[in-house]
Amino acid sequence: ExxxxxxxxxxxxxxxGPIEFHESVLAANGRQTLSHVDPGFINTFGETIEQIRSVVLTETGQPFVMSGSGTLGLEAVASNLIQRGDKALVCNTGYFADAMTDCLTRFGAEVTEVKSPLGEAVDVEAVVAALHVGPFKLLHIIHVESSLSIGNDIETIALAARKIQPEILICVDGVCATGAEELRFDAWDIDAAFTGSQKACGVPPGLMILVLSQRAMKHIKPQTYYSDLTRWLPIMQAYEKRVGSYFCTPSVNLVVALNVSLTRLLNVYGxxxxxxxxxxxxxxxxxxxxxxxxxxxxxxxxxxxxxxxxxxxxxxxxxxxxxxxxxxxxxxxxxxxxxxxxxxxxxxxxxxxxxxxxxxxxxxxxxxxxxxxxxxxxxxxxxxxxxxxxxxxxx
Amino acid sequence: ExxxxxxxxxxxxxxxGPIEFHESVLAANGRQTLSHVDPGFINTFGETIEQIRSVVLTETGQPFVMSGSGTLGLEAVASNLIQRGDKALVCNTGYFADAMTDCLTRFGAEVTEVKSPLGEAVDVEAVVAALHVGPFKLLHIIHVESSLSIGNDIETIALAARKIQPEILICVDGVCATGAEELRFDAWDIDAAFTGSQKACGVPPGLMILVLSQRAMKHIKPQTYYSDLTRWLPIMQAYEKRVGSYFCTPSVNLVVALNVSLTRLLNVYGxxxxxxxxxxxxxxxxxxxxxxxxxxxxxxxxxxxxxxxxxxxxxxxxxxxxxxxxxxxxxxxxxxxxxxxxxxxxxxxxxxxxxxxxxxxxxxxxxxxxxxxxxxxxxxxxxxxxxxxxxxxxx
The missing domain is CATH 3.90.1150.10 (Aspartate Aminotransferase, domain 1)
Incomplete structure (x- = not known):
């Protein structure tokens, strides 16, 4: 049977999302919170940062784990990589692309959209045509447009875009995808990818996970305080070196739960x-x-x-x-x-x-x-x- | 014994903080996550919003519960209530006041600081003198400066400030205080008060809780996307009316845990x-x-x-x-x-x-x-x- x-x-x-979570993930979330500078937690957080690289298949990408919903990912990308007047190209396949256009606009980007008919994935030819008219500083693609269950062909779009504009920043909204859908951060030369914990990463909502390429890191000029990546970077680097550090109190329980869940993805599930x-x-x-x-x-x-x-x-x-x-x-x-x-x-x-x-x-x-x-x-x-x-x- | x-x-x-949490709070955090539009969760979230009013002793204040650390509170206040060129007065008693000055400055405020000698609380006379030189749009006071364990006299400062500048926005950083130290939002005519969940509210880290006065609500002009309170307000209002709504996926487990903990504060502890x-x-x-x-x-x-x-x-x-x-x-x-x-x-x-x-x-x-x-x-x-x-x- x-x-x-x-x-x-x-x-x-x-x-x-939120989805069903593994019992061991929920148990981790329900344990007494450790101090954010507890040696055990420091080690767990450091290991989690390393695991994130393995999940998105990058050697050199810089992971960030921030307290917030997946929507904070839109802000972290837009507020750090965009300056007033920068041009951005958004592949619009639905609700969450509209959100990114709103967010980019809030931080001063001039947004051009390549819109797909309802339910259809991004038209690669249309993106290529727009890029030839360009140039754009940033290209935004949603991996899984969860308002309509569209799966976009990140590989083809990213490789095509890189050929036309070698320095363009390619940003992937991986909110309903990362941890499940094929994503090769390095091989596809992606510059930014983010997700929320409560989707394919298998952890209750409350964490935003972002990876930036070294190319993207050079463009960081923060427009906010909370998502200012120049403040988060030394924290991530410290924890990865197994040293405690402080900007905000991390969501300790959720980070421990993420460690448990990513261990399952990377080891238990093969x-x-x-x-x-x-x-x-x-x-x-x-x-x-x-x-x-x-x-x-x-x-x-x-x-x-x-x-x-x-x-x-x-x-x-x-x-x-x-x-x-x-x-x-x-x-x-x-x-x-x-x-x-x-x-x-x-x-x-x-x-x-x-x-x-x-x-x-x-x-x-x-x-x-x-x-x-x-x-x-x-x-x-x-x-x-x-x-x-x-x-x-x-x- | x-x-x-x-x-x-x-x-x-x-x-x-984080502190020791009650077993029932941790159990709530460790349960399978509900959908953010589950009728049971909608009711719990609505009730939690009402509880927050009781915790800060307000009838008309508007609570916000956002996914993020306490530091998001600094951003929510500064990015919504401050416009470029606005003048702000910060009572600086240590590390976390420095942070607020940084944050206000990031959003364009011209900040004046009243600095206390190391370990000493805010000098009310000095604040009064600064306010007479004013005017300021916003006055920021930290209730408990947790870098040095200073407890500031919010009541005296707030009432004095209101007398000198009836329309000033009085903001209280309640991160190590709210839920424990005396705070009377309405009686002291406070305009903004925020805290992180992992302190006296008794919930693992990951939620930022903010209350705004109706006076403050009239000044909201968001400078960011994620902490844009014009996006969060309809969500809070919907949940309080026991209707689901969506901007970001709320941190469901932490909200349920907050409900359990605030129920203890308001009922079990008297x-x-x-x-x-x-x-x-x-x-x-x-x-x-x-x-x-x-x-x-x-x-x-x-x-x-x-x-x-x-x-x-x-x-x-x-x-x-x-x-x-x-x-x-x-x-x-x-x-x-x-x-x-x-x-x-x-x-x-x-x-x-x-x-x-x-x-x-x-x-x-x-x-x-x-x-x-x-x-x-x-x-x-x-x-x-x-x-x-x-x-x-x-x-």
């Missing part, structure tokens, strides 16, 4: 290369299953789809509120729509972290089974050839 | 009035005991001293590193000096949260007993009339 560890009475959080492959399979299996159910995806199924989450239109005859409420009664918490243009017309499911990497828990089978029941309950008629209750990979 | 609940094998964190009295007694008892040991305080013992923490000079013949290391072996973690002028010459002990409000735990007796042993071990000779191992209040 494939639902070995699944407990149908446990409520599963299957949204694009490292990033293996995770990249697993996540691609899981993303594709989930989309295949959804399509087999006779549902329509918001973003296309192959290239251009994210593997950490999926956005799905409600069938025409299904009431969204009724469906999500039925799912909740089946102990599966899923998310509603977020993109203003179609907000009430679709829902989003998250499939990352332990729900993806520990299949023996049966989370995704529980999710699929609940979708089957609830869709039927809400009046959806499945295609004749749909075989329910199959393990994901065996469809 | 007064050390009822004390376990000499438990390491006690008795620094100015409310703020009782806590104010208890904390004054504990602060005075601790200083009396330290003086009885023949030690010298960094700040004076009565008026001008903080009640949440105490800064103490090492006796001349005692080596600071050796003493702190001996204390650690006695399972009491204390803090070294922080103020650059005397950093190696003194140590700091924290006595707030459960260590102060749950005397049955015997934390402070364990601390005093450890100090007695370790000081003796390090060569300190106690005054002839010193009676060791007495409960704090019975000296």
């Amino acid at each position: 494939f639902r070995k560890m699944s407990d149908p009475n446990k409520r599963l959080l299957l949204i694009p 490292g990033m290369e293996k995770i990249f492959v697993t996540m691609k399979t899981i993303g594709q299996n989930m989309r295949d299953r959804v399509l087999a159910m006779g549902l329509k995806l918001v973003s296309p199924s192959g290239k251009g789809a994210s593997n950490t989450m999926t956005s799905i239109y409600y069938p025409d005859n299904v009431d969204g509120g009724q469906f999500r409420s039925a799912m909740s009664k089946h102990n599966c918490i899923i998310a509603g729509g977020l993109h203003p243009a179609i907000k009430t017309k679709y829902f989003r499911i998250g499939h990352m972290g332990i729900s993806a990497l520990e299949p023996e828990r049966g989370h995704l089978e529980q999710l699929v089974a609940a979708m089957e029941s609830c869709l039927r309950e809400c009046g959806h008629v499945f295609p004749k050839d749909y075989v329910p209750s199959q393990p994901l990979a065996q469809l | 007064f050390r009822k609940m004390s376990d000499p094998n438990k390491r006690l964190l008795l620094i100015p 409310g703020m009035e009782k806590i104010f009295v208890t904390m004054k007694t504990i602060g005075q008892n601790m200083r009396d005991r330290v003086l009885a040991m023949g030690l010298k305080l960094v700040s004076p013992s009565g008026k001008g001293a903080s009640n949440t923490m105490t800064s103490i000079y090492y006796p001349d013949n005692v080596d600071g590193g050796q003493f702190r290391s001996a204390m650690s072996k006695h399972n009491c973690i204390i803090a070294g000096g922080l103020h650059p002028a005397i950093k190696t010459k003194y140590f700091r002990i924290g006595h707030m949260g459960i260590s102060a409000l749950e005397p049955e735990r015997g934390h402070l007796e364990q601390l005093v007993a450890a100090m007695e042993s370790c000081l003796r071990e390090c060569g300190h000779v106690f005054p002839k009339d010193y009676v060791p191992s007495q409960p704090l209040a019975q000296l």
Whole structure:
């Protein structure tokens, strides 16, 4: 029986984050806080900084771990790398790109957007064309646009951009991606990548994790105080050398929890290369299953789809509120729509972290089974050839 | 026996924060994260916002709970209430006032400082004189200057300032104070007060809690993106009305933990009035005991001293590193000096949260007993009339 560890009475959080967290991560978060200069904590923090390099596959990138939500990542990039009048190119695939345009504008950037039609990934040709008109100081791409479950082709865009503008700063919003979707910071010559702890890094919300290239480090000119990276850099360097230091009190519990979770990513789950492959399979299996159910995806199924989450239109005859409420009664918490243009017309499911990497828990089978029941309950008629209750990979 | 609940094998964190946290607070922090729009979480967050008003004794103040360290409080005040060229008056009693001057300057304020001699509280007459020269848009006072354990007289300064400049914005850095030291937001007509979760609010680090007066709200003109209060306000208002909303993903676990801890402050410990009295007694008892040991305080013992923490000079013949290391072996973690002028010459002990409000735990007796042993071990000779191992209040 494939639902070995699944407990149908446990409520599963299957949204694009926060996600389900490993028991050892939660235990770390619930332990008595150590002093931020405790030798044990200093060592854990130092090790965590090193782990972050391994997660994004960089040798020379500089990690920063800051107390704040993922949104602080937008600010850390914009407020440190942008000066008034700088030109920035934003690949706009939805809600979170709008946010970055707002943020860059706040710090004085002149923003040009390459907009994709709703649900479609960034058009590389359009970005190339814009870069030829350029020049831009900064190019911003969202790895997984979590408002619509779009997965952008960071590799192709980054390599193309670097060829056209060798000194451009390439920034990746990795909020629903980093720790799960393929990201090669050094090989793709990325300059900034950030995420929030509560997504594929597998830790409760409250930490923002940022990595900057040495190229980006040379451009730091802070416009704020709290996210001033010239203040954070000596702290990160000190902890990595296993020396305590102080600018702000770090979120000690969350940092210890991050250490536990990244140890799982890098060791228990077999490292990033293996995770990249697993996540691609899981993303594709989930989309295949959804399509087999006779549902329509918001973003296309192959290239251009994210593997950490999926956005799905409600069938025409299904009431969204009724469906999500039925799912909740089946102990599966899923998310509603977020993109203003179609907000009430679709829902989003998250499939990352332990729900993806520990299949023996049966989370995704529980999710699929609940979708089957609830869709039927809400009046959806499945295609004749749909075989329910199959393990994901065996469809 | 007064050390009822004390376990000499438990390491006690008795620094100015993070502090020892209640088991129920840690348990809340270690539970599986809820969705930020889960009805249960929405209710908890809404209730927490209401609790914050009760903690600072305001009816009309607007609370904000943001993911970040206490330092984000400096930024939230400066970046929202200050415009380039605005004049600000900072009462400078040490390290954290220097930080606020830096932060205000970053956002364009012209800062005037009223500096106190090392270890002395703000001189009200000097502030009054500066205000008469004014005018200033903002007056900044630190409630507890935790680099030196100074407790400033917020009431007298705030009331005097309001008389001289009725429209001045009075800002209180409550980082080592709020939740323990007497603060009457409405009665003293304060405009901004903030703290970090890991101090007297009794929650692991990662939340910044800010309250603004309606007067201050009218001055908000954000200079950043992440701490832009015009973005946070609708979120706080929505949650208080028990409706989910989104700008950043809140630090769900920490917010739930804050709810648990503030419930203890407001209900289990008998409310703020009782806590104010208890904390004054504990602060005075601790200083009396330290003086009885023949030690010298960094700040004076009565008026001008903080009640949440105490800064103490090492006796001349005692080596600071050796003493702190001996204390650690006695399972009491204390803090070294922080103020650059005397950093190696003194140590700091924290006595707030459960260590102060749950005397049955015997934390402070364990601390005093450890100090007695370790000081003796390090060569300190106690005054002839010193009676060791007495409960704090019975000296």
